[in-house]
Amino acid sequence: MSAQGVDVEGVSFGYGATRVLEDVSLSIRKGEFFAFLGPSGSGKTTLLRLIAGFGTPDRGRILIGGRDMTRTPPWSRNVGLVFQNYALWPHMTVAQNVAFGLERRRVPRAERDRRVRAALDMVGLAHLIDRRPAQLSGGQQQRVAIARTLAIEPEVLLLDEPLSNLDAALRAGVRQELVELQRRLGLTTILVTHDQEEANAAADRMAVLDGGRVLQMGTPTELYDRPANRFVASFLGTANLIDGTVEGGVFRAGGITLALREPATPGRATLALRPQAIRLHRDASGGALAARVLRTEFLGGHVRYTLELQEGQQLTTEEVHLRGRDPLAPGGGVQLEIDPQQVSIL
Numbered sequence: 001m002s003a004q005g006v007d008v009e010g011v012s013f014g015y016g017a018t019r020v021l022e023d024v025s026l027s028i029r030k031g032e033f034f035a036f037l038g039p040s041g042s043g044k045t046t047l048l049r050l051i052a053g054f055g056t057p058d059r060g061r062i063l064i065g066g067r068d069m070t071r072t073p074p075w076s077r078n079v080g081l082v083f084q085n086y087a088l089w090p091h092m093t094v095a096q097n098v099a100f101g102l103e104r105r106r107v108p109r110a111e112r113d114r115r116v117r118a119a120l121d122m123v124g125l126a127h128l129i130d131r132r133p134a135q136l137s138g139g140q141q142q143r144v145a146i147a148r149t150l151a152i153e154p155e156v157l158l159l160d161e162p163l164s165n166l167d168a169a170l171r172a173g174v175r176q177e178l179v180e181l182q183r184r185l186g187l188t189t190i191l192v193t194h195d196q197e198e199a200n201a202a203a204d205r206m207a208v209l210d211g212g213r214v215l216q217m218g219t220p221t222e223l224y225d226r227p228a229n230r231f232v233a234s235f236l237g238t239a240n241l242i243d244g245t246v247e248g249g250v251f252r253a254g255g256i257t258l259a260l261r262e263p264a265t266p267g268r269a270t271l272a273l274r275p276q277a278i279r280l281h282r283d284a285s286g287g288a289l290a291a292r293v294l295r296t297e298f299l300g301g302h303v304r305y306t307l308e309l310q311e312g313q314q315l316t317t318e319e320v321h322l323r324g325r326d327p328l329a330p331g332g333g334v335q336l337e338i339d340p341q342q343v344s345i346l
Helices: 044-052 094-104 109-122 138-151 168-185 196-202 220-225 230-235
Strands: 006-015 018-028 033-037 059-064 079-082 156-160 188-193 205-210 213-218 240-247 250-253 256-259 267-273 278-281 289-298 302-309 314-320 333-338 343-345
Touching: 006 044, 018 044, 018 059, 018 213, 033 044, 033 168, 033 196, 044 059, 044 079, 044 156, 044 188, 079 138, 094 109, 094 138, 109 138, 109 168, 138 168, 168 196, 188 196, 196 220, 205 220, 205 230, 213 220, 213 230, 230 240, 230 267, 240 314, 250 267, 278 314, 302 333
Parallel strands: 033 188, 033 205, 079 156, 156 188
Antiparallel strands: 006 018, 006 059, 205 213, 240 250, 240 267, 250 256, 267 343, 278 333, 289 302, 289 333, 302 314
16 A cells, blocks of 8 residues: 545635635645544534545645545545445445455456455454454444455545444444554544544544634644644643733733743733643642632542632642542532643633
8 A cells, every 4th residue: 555645725615605614724644644623513524525535625625645636536536435334235245345346446356355355354354254244343344344445555544433333442442453553554544533532542643623624733732732722722621711811921810820931922811721730739738729629520530620719710620539538529628739831821
């Protein structure tokens, strides 16, 4: 397989007066695992389908390997699309499903058999070659769908929410298998998902979309640690968004006064504060801010608290759960300390 990069240049698309994508530009490197992340209706699936050739942009271009493919039909693009529902033929065996695209391309029988076996070996299902989809688990069906796509030896692999039909326990394992396969093949891969954990775990880089626009691009840690706006901050995990002012390098809001470690424009501003950037002190003398516990949620590995400062400001924070340490009870008092190195000014 020969991986290729993908460039989207100023792409806009809509259905009549309904705009779905608006001036989208991004560049996906050869061999990169890239994710389109966003809520339902953000335009991420439409963008993936335009790359696959199922639609033509109203404006802009789509290039694959530097070649303009904007108006090239899907069967003439060497890309592979794995659908959300797998789209396996129930009356066909695993081998026949994997061979389907090769038959459509009139690949000779001997070469077709070789590619089917090689693709099933890649996903670890060669021993199930004669079974039908109904005899497979959900994870196995998903891997058959991937093998069918790999068999055509695509330059770009497109994944449209491929794990959404799996239960939570199976999803994590299949996701890891998918990432390992992509790394081994070095295949340019684009994943569409609304699950930020899935994107964080799989992608080298990702783009957050909302309302048909790209709001921010970067590595998962870049977007999580330095969100560009309120939407990205709140969509990628939990964030406390606190409105206040910046003056003389100090952020102030209600009872919070925080000396910033990085330059910020004076005036009204929003502070983005992740729960883990707030340190709890059960000892009343330990922290700089006094708070009251409003809600306590035990989540297994950690405990999530909703806290209220004396001035009425509410914050969400988390504490690692340790055996022998009981969660704080609602109504109790606690002291807080905010790490200024972990905050962002939006």
